[in-house]
Amino acid sequence: MPEISYLEAIRQALWQEMKRDERVFLLGEDIGRYGGAFGLTHGMLDEFGPERVRETPISEATIVATAIGASLLGMRPVAEIMFMDFILLSLDQLANQAAKMHFMFGGRTTVPMVVRMPGGSGSGAASQHSQSLESVLMHFPGLKVVNPSTPYDAKGLMLASLRDPNPVCFVEHKILYKTKGEVPEGDYTIPIGVAEIKRPGRDITVVANNIMVMKTLNVAQKLSKEGIEVEIIDPRTLLPLDTKTIIDSVKRTGRLLVVHEACQTGGWAGEVIASVVGSPAFDYVDAPVRRLGGKDIPIPYNRGLEIFAIPQETDIEQEIRALVGGTV
Amino acid sequence: MPVPFIMPKFDMDQEKATIISWSKKEGDFVKFDESVLTVETEKVAIDVPAPASGTLAGIRFKDGDVVPVTKVIAYILKEGETFADLPKADLLPAPSKPEITPVSQPVPVPQTASVNATPIAIRMAKEEGVNLSKVPASGDRVTREDVERFIANQKTIGRVTVPATPSARRVARESGIALEMVAGSGPRGRVQSADVLATVKSVPSPAVTNEREAEVIPLTSIRRTIAERMQQSFQESPHIALTVDVDMTEAENARKRFNLQAEKMGQPRITITALIIKVVAWALVRNPYINASFHGDSILLWKDVNIGVATAVPQGLVVPILKCVDHLGIGEINLHLIELADKARDNKLRLEDVQGGTFTISNLGMFGIRQFRAVINPPESAILAVGSVVRRPIVVDDQDRVEVRPMLSLTLSADHRVIDGIVAARFLADLVAGLESPAMLLY
Numbered sequence: 001m002p003e004i005s006y007l008e009a010i011r012q013a014l015w016q017e018m019k020r021d022e023r024v025f026l027l028g029e030d031i032g033r034y035g036g037a038f039g040l041t042h043g044m045l046d047e048f049g050p051e052r053v054r055e056t057p058i059s060e061a062t063i064v065a066t067a068i069g070a071s072l073l074g075m076r077p078v079a080e081i082m083f084m085d086f087i088l089l090s091l092d093q094l095a096n097q098a099a100k101m102h103f104m105f106g107g108r109t110t111v112p113m114v115v116r117m118p119g120g121s122g123s124g125a126a127s128q129h130s131q132s133l134e135s136v137l138m139h140f141p142g143l144k145v146v147n148p149s150t151p152y153d154a155k156g157l158m159l160a161s162l163r164d165p166n167p168v169c170f171v172e173h174k175i176l177y178k179t180k181g182e183v184p185e186g187d188y189t190i191p192i193g194v195a196e197i198k199r200p201g202r203d204i205t206v207v208a209n210n211i212m213v214m215k216t217l218n219v220a221q222k223l224s225k226e227g228i229e230v231e232i233i234d235p236r237t238l239l240p241l242d243t244k245t246i247i248d249s250v251k252r253t254g255r256l257l258v259v260h261e262a263c264q265t266g267g268w269a270g271e272v273i274a275s276v277v278g279s280p281a282f283d284y285v286d287a288p289v290r291r292l293g294g295k296d297i298p299i300p301y302n303r304g305l306e307i308f309a310i311p312q313e314t315d316i317e318q319e320i321r322a323l324v325g326g327t328v
Numbered sequence: 329m330p331v332p333f334i335m336p337k338f339d340m341d342q343e344k345a346t347i348i349s350w351s352k353k354e355g356d357f358v359k360f361d362e363s364v365l366t367v368e369t370e371k372v373a374i375d376v377p378a379p380a381s382g383t384l385a386g387i388r389f390k391d392g393d394v395v396p397v398t399k400v401i402a403y404i405l406k407e408g409e410t411f412a413d414l415p416k417a418d419l420l421p422a423p424s425k426p427e428i429t430p431v432s433q434p435v436p437v438p439q440t441a442s443v444n445a446t447p448i449a450i451r452m453a454k455e456e457g458v459n460l461s462k463v464p465a466s467g468d469r470v471t472r473e474d475v476e477r478f479i480a481n482q483k484t485i486g487r488v489t490v491p492a493t494p495s496a497r498r499v500a501r502e503s504g505i506a507l508e509m510v511a512g513s514g515p516r517g518r519v520q521s522a523d524v525l526a527t528v529k530s531v532p533s534p535a536v537t538n539e540r541e542a543e544v545i546p547l548t549s550i551r552r553t554i555a556e557r558m559q560q561s562f563q564e565s566p567h568i569a570l571t572v573d574v575d576m577t578e579a580e581n582a583r584k585r586f587n588l589q590a591e592k593m594g595q596p597r598i599t600i601t602a603l604i605i606k607v608v609a610w611a612l613v614r615n616p617y618i619n620a621s622f623h624g625d626s627i628l629l630w631k632d633v634n635i636g637v638a639t640a641v642p643q644g645l646v647v648p649i650l651k652c653v654d655h656l657g658i659g660e661i662n663l664h665l666i667e668l669a670d671k672a673r674d675n676k677l678r679l680e681d682v683q684g685g686t687f688t689i690s691n692l693g694m695f696g697i698r699q700f701r702a703v704i705n706p707p708e709s710a711i712l713a714v715g716s717v718v719r720r721p722i723v724v725d726d727q728d729r730v731e732v733r734p735m736l737s738l739t740l741s742a743d744h745r746v747i748d749g750i751v752a753a754r755f756l757a758d759l760v761a762g763l764e765s766p767a768m769l770l771y
Binding site: 254282283284285286287326327328 | 493494495496497498513514515520521522
């Protein structure tokens, strides 16, 4: 299987689907000649032409609104929001219109659109270009929030998102763009709403998303040498959340830690924890259930402070040790 | 903030200690470092000093309770602090005698005529399912207000009396164990599922105790330690045992001369044990493999000769250690021995008195035991069992001349992983030489 990057995996999915389905088209800022702020749509203008790779003005509300209109008329638009932070500008369109139309019209219409957006810190892009807002999007029924952590998942979930009948927020991570992994060249989909156990283990369940999956895997490898076996669950889709996989895992391990980069307060870790303690897994919980989120501060520009603001491997290790060692 | 008074950890591998007695009581003023209670570890009894000066408050454990190390056992209130400053959870009764108040399902209780209450209070109690005899009266009879206050109080009493994880609660429920019976190993005494499982295992199945009658003696920590260590020793180290007979004529003569000297110096009489220890120390220096420990992939030959003397105490057996015996004269050995035996009898041995032994002597001679085999005291590699000195006829020369001599049997139990038969035999031969002609020690 060829090894390609997370970024290339997403491009490959878009490329292949645009070849397969002529209703699929891209729109966003600087996605044509420039190839997108991160180069994800590089070469696509030449391949598919300006009709299907459409440059837009700098107005996220317009981008999403246009996508909604096109999808209602039978197209399958893919909107790019240059930085996830800017999704807030289009939130009325996304949350009040796209998410609700299918229901408002009694299921007689669908809104098949994908809104791609890279989130996350680590690139020195400061407070307004580094947020992880996936928890915000999870509060709107009617949206789906997809959040892959590996190139393989990115391609399979993108293809599934492109074929979904209703709006999908496809949350990418800037720092993951360069990470590589094996990705099949052909067509495959990963079902939306299905978590994956990235690593089985008996001592503690750690639920983590995007870049935190990698960090936790590194920690788990280290702790395994000491006999601590960490089970890592990547939800892959945050809305709808695959609570069954998580609950089953906690029933086996008796311990739960949720790690995300998003600010801790109001973050989706609380959602996971509430789902677990309110489920039959409650009777199997053998230690406090804990979360490790980003600090409740705007992401600083200063490199050292930027690192400090979000969970690092040492923080994750410390939390796992405390829970497994029974010191909290 | 009141100073928490925790059960200290005296020894590296110590997990818990038993409270023998509190010498101070709730509300007493204690000075920093002053002894407040006595606890028993697996090895010795130790006085625990106060961590600060102030008023002793919030004692959570009583005499006889087994307490994990680092657990808060009480608090010291500093000047100006009152009981109200104590952390709330610690004011609850100690877990050994929990009070569980069922609040969810009040069961209608027949009212006893003896309760003096107003008619309205009686009617209200009946309606609310309150046992009137439990309701404290503010005046000479129970009033409606009293019943109302009682009901309000009932509603605020917490349902949870023992901190436990949900998993521990489930395991306890499934195995029919009361959580109050389980010692929690988690932070602040939280019961975890493993704690419940351990309790399930330790509770004897009723079938066994029901079939035959027996007085049940719970293991004291000292008994448990003896049991564990002796079993470990017998299972892990292949024991060999060698016995020799010693003619104690010269040793007895030497002891008489030593006693004359001791008398002159106003010292106690030299015991036969002291004499044997002296000779054993001398022989151990000449036979380093007897003064050794098996240590995984190596053998440690100890530089010091620290001889333990198995000593019976009411609770069982302790082995106080005489340190660096090879550098001591017999008078000093004798004095140390008496001192340690006194301490052992009075339960005053400190940890350093029982640690670091390299060889043990067990003497049952005073009970008329001629000869016996002892179990090695790990991590040591050998133990000498000393029998009684018996006057009996033996052949004393190659002319088959028979004389009555004071004879002693010595049996060495040795760990064959460290000590081969011939090595043990050489050590015993040295012992015989040293005891049969004590002047050899000068050689």
